[in-house]
Amino acid sequence: MWRSGRDHYGLVSIGFHWTIALAFVGLVGLGAWMVGLTYYDPWYNDSLALHKAIGIVVLALSLAKFGWKLVDRKPGYGPEVRAYERAGATATHWSLGALLVVLPVTGYLISTSEGAGIDMFGLFEVPAFFDVTAGTRDLAIDLHYYLAYGGIALVGIHAGAAFKHTVIDKGSTLIRMLIPRSRSEHVDRSMK
Template sequence: MQWRNTNDRFGLVTGSLHWLMALAVIGLTALGLWMTSLTYYSPYYTSAPFWHKSIGLVFAALLVLRLIWRAATPSPAHVASHQRWERRLAAGAQWLMYAAMLLIVISGYLISTAKGRGVSLFGWVEVPALISNLPDQAQRAGAVHYWLALGLLGVAGVHALGALKHHFIDKDNTLRRMLGMRLLNATENRK
């Protein structure tokens, strides 16, 4: 597998960022939902938010890297068998997920900095609180963070179902291109 995207498949960098961020979205959402259910007396009451915020900062850096890489590296051509509506739906879902991820990161930062404290990255460095003490900052940002995270999971679920549909029903190269699998040739693709 090549580092960069080619005309017919995604490269190692794009694929790695895709799958790493997909796992992070699922993990951060699960951790976030779990940690908000903890009581003050839970042994994880302070450690769970610490991990959620630290991993969230890593996720933010990966998102910036992914957007830069996407701008610098052309995507492969569309699979010839894809219908126009499928291409539009896929592009819309991708940009919707990017926008949701960006807003989730921003709202998470606003929750964490609402009282003027910075955000620790695994205790190594602190990202300063540049925006704080806005009216109801933590509550408003928290609502945006929560609902966008759930919405992102929904759109990502539809995205995954589309990829599975292309792989198992249409039997085309859509998922194979992102997994680094051997591509079907044109005659195999028509079966």
């Protein structure tokens, strides 16, 4: 139930996956919207404050997720995923995983580049840990922009592939990220 099995994901992995997915897509949408706001928009300041705080949450969740992955069982690909598709899927997963760290880190570097911390919903503050040069800051600004929209393209590939393996290939790719139990008729030995 909590842990993953041979052919399905556990509740912890499922929780991480969908929480991070929702937050990630939401953050890119929020970012795209907020940069177009005018100075007199009531959301001009709050949108950015929310974006920064949620971004830190995504970074923390992603690191926790990777930590959990180290100790959790690893379900292999289902038989519906062909060998060459597995290579593509693995590359996409690793890219998305790297993105979940690099994207929030670049955002953090931009916001803290002049020494100000990041206010977490008014509860506490994440301080500025690094001395960022103007060159690093400008690189972070560019990376944040291109990785955000590039990341959405990756999410599209990832979701499209899951849909394909589930609907066209009639596999359980998407289902096993939704229901935390074995799909096989037999008792999943890994659960014992």
